[in-house]
Amino acid sequence: VNAEIITVGEEILTGLVVNTNAAFLGESLVHAGLDVRWVTSVGDREEDIEGAFRTALGRARVVVVTGGLGPTHDDVTKKAASAVFHSPAVLRKEVLDRIEAFFKRRGKPMPPSNESQAWLPDKAEVLENPVGTAPGLLFSEEGHLFFLLPGVPAEAERLVRDAVLPRLAGLTGGLTCRSKRLKTIRIAESELSDRLQGFHTRFPDVRLAFLPQREGVVLRLSLYGPDAAFCGARLADGAAFIYKHAGAWIYAEDDDTIESVVAKLLISRQRTVSTAESCTGGLVAHKLTNVPGSSDYFRMGIVAYSNASKVRLLGVPEEILQRAGAVSPETAAAMAEGARRAAGTDIGISTTGIAGPSGGTPEKPVGLVHVAFADRDRTVTEKHIFFQDRLWNKERFAGVALDLLRRSLLSKNPNSS
């Protein structure tokens, strides 16, 4: 069953706000087993809204529209629907009563402009909105379901739950869609793709999408099936295949993040950690402390931006800084060991590199980072080279530092991945 989402409002077109309604609607409809193939945004021009409605009716069986149901002059979604469905507006007394009651509850008289919200196309079913003044509408014609919802996210979400999803049940003949995400790091999208080439032959029914994100490429598996158990089993098989061919680069699944995975490992192994950061400037500590309860394992972080602070706070030998330079495996190692010592923690991790845009040389280019892990038994360093952009580099540097911590916690030999 094809579905289209249409959002009405200038603020999406001009980039004033990101389209969170579309994301929420997409997720809800896909989960209900629909195949969402189009998301269209138009502004407040009646002609554009009408055009979008006609196009959608020509290709999608379920259409969900948000926005343009408010009481002001630029709210013309209903007018466009009246034109497209040949359905003139009539005053719905019960809707007007409800709007007046809504204001009365808040101790205010209804502003005159709100009356317009009770003038609704005569063919539409009214979907009651318990959290606002604009009701939703449903046109059912020739097998199409065409929903109009208010644009306020909280109101749209409520109506999706209360009115849209119940009316979709049965439409897909029990078909449901389930998905699973596997998050990778330290591997290029192209290499990952090459490693997973056999996937499509083995799992022709499972969609595999490659989604590049800040820290690395996220793999999303999804399929439609008769029920959640069937889909879950199939996704587990697909995930097992991916773990077999690219498991070394997978650090988390679904809503887990590198920091939440590391947090669980630190807690289960009862280890404490401290950080010594140069190029990431505090981002590693920030990520570690994004997890609620992080004070259980995180004690202290030092952002040693200057060489002097590397020597003074972390005890990095001047000799190493002079011989190998601040951006070197030796300095990274000394920083991790110094953090561990200064904080009295089980583990110290460190970053030193060149985030850019300036400061690079042919031998040490922008994008170069050395990260280190130190505990009682060993010190391990790793080198990575990324790209040009400073903020992205900081994110990627922090990602590989936390991933080194993750692998070190998992294995006796973190370089054996």
Add this chain to the structure above:
Amino acid sequence: VNAEIITVGEEILTGLVVNTNAAFLGESLVHAGLDVRWVTSVGDREEDIEGAFRTALGRARVVVVTGGLGPTHDDVTKKAASAVFHSPAVLRKEVLDRIEAFFKRRGKPMPPSNESQAWLPDKAEVLENPVGTAPGLLFSEEGHLFFLLPGVPAEAERLVRDAVLPRLAGLTGGLTCRSKRLKTIRIAESELSDRLQGFHTRFPDVRLAFLPQREGVVLRLSLYGPDAAFCGARLADGAAFIYKHAGAWIYAEDDDTIESVVAKLLISRQRTVSTAESCTGGLVAHKLTNVPGSSDYFRMGIVAYSNASKVRLLGVPEEILQRAGAVSPETAAAMAEGARRAAGTDIGISTTGIAGPSGGTPEKPVGLVHVAFADRDRTVTEKHIFFQDRLWNKERFAGVALDLLRRSLLSKNPNSS
């Protein structure tokens, strides 16, 4: 000049990610004077992409497409463009060389699948991508400009700046849209709205939007006009009105951030700064070091999460921690002074608070933060109370700490704003 934005990729349709590319593109094109009337998202089905391309060419003079230029099987944007423009793919040697060089710089061989990124429709102009492997493409036909850009936001943004905007100049026959953003902090949206009630009567031609963001509410003024000078003057008048009524809460304009504003002040006043963070966990240092060249003013940051580290690294007296507690003005002050002393910088700033979700008490609820500023002459503390969400609280805490630094740098008395 009508414009359409098309984003390609399942992740938008299924709600996995919000469409930030569309927001960025919309803002850029509107700013260039274009009338963005449609934003369309389709998935990875070639037929849907082709359909979207044909529809767009039938109604928009400028079309900007992002996504689907990667090296994997589900990247079919180029194929769809080849079909629509009757332009078969040919191997572009110079593009292949560039991709190979890209990997060589990172010390890796090019994975085989990346070669596909050098097979490009023969009629398209190649738009070089300095920050990734997928080049952009431009088809110019019958007065239409049809751009294909990579979907990775940093790459799309770079290509918009370097390749798209320069080619749009002159296209709009002089009509332009200009906008100005004024960024506020420490004031609620409703209070801001009340203070600015006279705006619409004084400036009926200027749109004023209230955009709640992480650190505070951003005010966006925009208008269309015959030329940049006219628009600029009108926006300057509007901004002056806003400064008059709410200037105390404005910390930056347009693309400036709290950290870029602070960076400029620190450099112009030749001051150095260090940080002592508890609840923000490194975020203040991370923000300060997001600005290129931050080593000119930032020396060292300490994330003192445990009380022991506050005593040991920052010299906070045990007596203060016991009497006033870790979350107190006294501790914040001692932390800022300790950071300044430990780092040998002109200024120290600090944060101590309760980010949540747990750890709150009736006297010290989740959302409470004390921030402090210390220099040679004075130590100033400030108290703020925000909300429940941990990540948002960290952002807001860091924001008010940096805003205290900003006001302190601007005035002899930072509490006189």
